[in-house]
Every structure is written in C-alpha cells, then in structure tokens.
Amino acid sequence: xxxxxxxxxxxxxxxxxxxxxxxxxxxxxxxxxxxxxxxxxxxxxxxxxxxxxxxxxxxxxxxxxxxxxxxxxxxxxxxxxxxxxxxxxxxxxxxxxxxxxxxxxxxxxxxxxxxxxxxxxxxxxxxxxxxxxxxxxxxxxxxxxxxxxxxxxxxxxxxxxxxxxxxxxxxxxxxxxxxxxxxxxxxxxxxxxxxxxxxxxxxxxxxxxxxxxxxxxxxxxxxxxxxxxxxxxxxxxxx
Ligand code: ATP
Numbered sequence: 001x002x003x004x005x006x007x008x009x010x011x012x013x014x015x016x017x018x019x020x021x022x023x024x025x026x027x028x029x030x031x032x033x034x035x036x037x038x039x040x041x042x043x044x045x046x047x048x049x050x051x052x053x054x055x056x057x058x059x060x061x062x063x064x065x066x067x068x069x070x071x072x073x074x075x076x077x078x079x080x081x082x083x084x085x086x087x088x089x090x091x092x093x094x095x096x097x098x099x100x101x102x103x104x105x106x107x108x109x110x111x112x113x114x115x116x117x118x119x120x121x122x123x124x125x126x127x128x129x130x131x132x133x134x135x136x137x138x139x140x141x142x143x144x145x146x147x148x149x150x151x152x153x154x155x156x157x158x159x160x161x162x163x164x165x166x167x168x169x170x171x172x173x174x175x176x177x178x179x180x181x182x183x184x185x186x187x188x189x190x191x192x193x194x195x196x197x198x199x200x201x202x203x204x205x206x207x208x209x210x211x212x213x214x215x216x217x218x219x220x221x222x223x224x225x226x227x228x229x230x231x232x233x234x235x236x237x238x239x
Contacts, residue, residue, distance in 0.1 A: 008071045010035045010161050010192040011056060016065035018055050025051045027216045033161060038183060038193045040203040040224065042231060043213035049196040050092060053163050056194065057089040058082040086160030092169060094150040098139030102130055105138050105149055114156055123152035126182060144175035151182065161192040168197060180206050204228050
C-alpha cells in the first residue's frame with residue numbers, strides 16, 4: 001500500500017499511558033493497524049505487549065491517550081461492546097473451554113448471529129484437523145489444535161480486527177509455520193491482525209509492519225526485514 005496516509009487505520013493507539021493501579025506499564029504507545037494488514041508487536045517478557053492488547057480491546061482503560069477504531073474514539077467503551085463492533089482478542093492461553101468438545105466449543109460462539117452449521121463449516125474448511133477431532137475434549141487436543149480451535153471460535157464472530165497474544169506459545173516450529181500461513185490467508189481476505197509475540201520470528205514472514213517494544217515503549221517500527229535485524233540487539237539490551 002503506497003499512500004498509507006490516506007488510509008484510515010482499523011485500529012489506532014495514540015499516546016497511550018496505562019498500567020495497573022499505581023504501576024505504570026505503558027509510557028506513550030502509538031500504533032496503527034491498517035485494514036487488511038498484519039502488525040507484529042515483538043518484545044521480551046514484561047515489555048507491555050499484553051497490556052497493549054488489553055487497552056486495544058477495552059479491558060484496560062488508559063490513563064491518557066486515545067484508542068480509535070476506524071477513526072472513531074472508543075476510550076471507555078466496554079470490552080463486550082468493542083467485541084460486537086468487531087474487536088476480537090485471542091488471549092495468551094487461547095480462551096477455549098477445555099472440558100467441552102471441539103463441537104461444543106464451536107457451538108458456544110454462535111451467539112454472534114452466524115449459524116452453527118456455518119461456524120462449523122468454516123472451522124473445518126480452514127482447519128481440516130478439527131473435523132477429525134470434532135468429538136474430542138478440547139483440553140486433550142495438541143497445543144496447535146487448541147490454537148486452531150481458538151482461531152475458529154474467533155473467526156465465527158466475523159471480526160474486523162483479530163488480536164493474537166503469543167500465537168506460537170509452546171508450539172513446535174512446524175505448527176507455528178502452519179498457523180501463520182492461515183494468518184496470512186486471513187489478512188489477504190481483508191482481516192486486520194495485530195499479533196504479539198515474544199520470540200517467534202515466524203511472524204515477521206507474514207507481517208506487513210513490525211515493531212519492537214521494550215519497557216512499555218515502542219522503540220522501533222518498520223518493515224519486518226529491518227526489524228528482524230534489530231531484534232537480537234533489542235533482546236540483548238544493546239540499543
Ligand atoms: P509477557 O510476554 O510476559 O506477557 P508482556 O510484554 O506481554 O510480557 P505485560 O504482560 O503487558 O508484558 O506486562 C508488563 C508489566 O506489567 C510487567 O512488569 C508485569 O509484571 C506488569 N503486569 C502485568 N499484569 C499485571 C497486573 N494484573 N497487575 C500488576 N502488574 C501487572
């Protein structure tokens with residue numbers, strides 16, 4: 001996309017300061033996710049990435065700064081209203097129901113108005129392995145299959161922006177690669193995606209824009225290839 005200035009970001013954070021009680025975590029975060037693109041936010045443990053997603057999904061109210069959804073300020077809007085407006089977060093740990101089967105997990109997300117048949121068809125088309133596992137209790141699926149189920153549940157709500165917290169956590173590289181192929185397909189189909197990762201460089205292969213976060217600040221944003229070069233230095237604490 002050549003003229004990024006002309007495009008209204010799907011999600012924009014401007015000057016976000018936020019934290020927990022008296023603990024300040026984010027010290028002025030700016031971020032833009034353009035429609036149909038993948039934005040990768042990378043950084044070490046404790047940098048503030050999950051907190052950033054909390055602010056973007058309405059779960060954490062910033063002390064200062066603005067959260068904009070398609071150009072409209074949504075500060076103070078509740079997480080469930082944001083969810084209905086198309087903001088969908090898959091949290092670290094995936095947010096599935098471990099004691100329910102794959103089919104029951106999919107059935108639980110038909111409140112968004114999409115029929116169960118369609119939810120199931122989309123899930124099984126996108127992730128054929130879930131069809132094979134349809135009667136299995138979700139807690140006994142492999143980590144990769146659980147992430148596929150979490151993504152299927154998220155997509156059933158027809159989100160405008162999908163936020164993924166550590167998609168790759170605990171998964172073998174080959175599975176991470178497969179999941180990222182799905183992420184790229186979703187972005188090509190027009191979904192905007194914000195992904196937080198601690199280590200997974202695989203995300204840089206599908207991202208349009210990447211950023212490094214350290215100590216509650218975005219230190220650097222740019223094309224994924226450039227960010228890849230700087231990652232090692234960032235993790236080693238070399239500025
Ligand atoms: P991780 O990969 O460990 O989740 P992160 O970059 O996502 O790292 P955050 O989870 O946003 O980082 O945490 C940033 C800081 O905020 C850390 O110092 C953490 O200890 C602190 N923090 C996170 N959640 C809370 C909370 N509920 N109460 C108090 N402090 C918190």
